[in-house]
Amino acid sequence: MSVWFDEVLHDGVGQRLEVEEVLYEGQTEFQDIKILRNKKFGRIMTLDGVVQTTEGDEFVYHEMFAHVPLLAHGGARRVLIIGGGDGGLLEEVLKHDVAHVTEVELDGGVVEVSKRYLSSICGQAYEDPRVNLVIGDGAKFVAETDQKFDVVLVDSTDPIGPGAVLFTRQFYAHCKRCLNPGGILVTQNGVPFVQGDELESSVAHFRSLFADGSAYVLSCPTYALGFMTLGWASDDAGLRQQSVATIQARFDALGIETQYYNPAVHVAAFALPNFIAKLID
Numbered sequence: 668m669s670v671w672f673d674e675v676l677h678d679g680v681g682q683r684l685e686v687e688e689v690l691y692e693g694q695t696e697f698q699d700i701k702i703l704r705n706k707k708f709g710r711i712m713t714l715d716g717v718v719q720t721t722e723g724d725e726f727v728y729h730e731m732f733a734h735v736p737l738l739a740h741g742g743a744r745r746v747l748i749i750g751g752g753d754g755g756l757l758e759e760v761l762k763h764d765v766a767h768v769t770e771v772e773l774d775g776g777v778v779e780v781s782k783r784y785l786s787s788i789c790g791q792a793y794e795d796p797r798v799n800l801v802i803g804d805g806a807k808f809v810a811e812t813d814q815k816f817d818v819v820l821v822d823s824t825d826p827i828g829p830g831a832v833l834f835t836r837q838f839y840a841h842c843k844r845c846l847n848p849g850g851i852l853v854t855q856n857g858v859p860f861v862q863g864d865e866l867e868s869s870v871a872h873f874r875s876l877f878a879d880g881s882a883y884v885l886s887c888p889t890y891a892l893g894f895m896t897l898g899w900a901s902d903d904a905g906l907r908q909q910s911v912a913t914i915q916a917r918f919d920a921l922g923i924e925t926q927y928y929n930p931a932v933h934v935a936a937f938a939l940p941n942f943i944a945k946l947i948d
């Protein structure tokens with residue numbers, strides 16, 4: 668008899684993934700962690716019943732999360748990641764010529780389980796000497812630190828439980844204080860077809876704090892129900908309006924291979940379908 672993992676995506680809507688094997692199941696101080704195996708997506712990490720990442724499609728989200736802001740910036744040396752315990756975003760960020768990455772993840776259990784079961788996603792990222800892993804609350808970290816970063820990436824869970832604080836105006840204000848001039852903030856902002864309020868509220872906060880606030884889209888199969896958005900904030904609107912040629916030159920200099928990201932997709936991702944644009948305008 669087949670066993671299925673059912674994820675509730677919204678009131679009355681869900682997705683089903685057949686479970687070939689449960690590789691890990693455990694409870695930390697903060698959440699329930701599962702590593703499942705599915706025929707199509709390979710290993711899947713869930714936290715409190717919500718899909719976080721899968722071997723099959725993680726490249727979409729992590730490439731777009733890392734390469735869009737880093738190539739738009741063009742000279743980032745210091746990066747801060749809040750959340751992101753699966754290590755997939757960290758692994759992509761480290762492909763750039765960065766000198767230092769601090770990752771602040773609330774739950775050390777997520778990092779440990781990812782290192783053990785998701786090495787195809789995080790690789791050896793946590794062993795890289797440029798990385799400073801801090802186990803703690805990202806909101807507390809940005810409120811207290813005097814360090815400065817060129818790019819801040821908020822790879823959080825949805826705004827329920829411990830992730831909720833990472834969607835507040837106060838948190839974004841502290842992120843802005845941690846940014847060097849010319850810095851960029853990018854945030855996980857959900858699937859607007861069903862989580863439109865989340866995007867609307869984050870971008871309103873960005874616009875009250877930064878000269879420019881917007882979002883860009885990506886399409887990742889297990890973040891179901893249409894485009895997912897990553898929120899974007901900076902004090903320079905020009906950073907999200909660069910030409911394909913400019914981004915292409917930086918991408919070529921980096922010399923990496925990608926499966927979803929390319930400079931044309933980068934530039935096009937800022938073109939928002941009307942129903943998404945309406946949420947933030």
Ligand code: SAM
Nearest residue numbers: 719750751752773774777804805823824829830
């Ligand atoms: N791509 C993902 C998704 O599907 O939403 C997010 C991946 S990553 C696993 C999310 C991480 O954010 C989790 O490991 C969680 O522990 C962490 N997190 C939640 N709240 C946090 C907080 N306040 N400070 C730091 N990390 C937090």
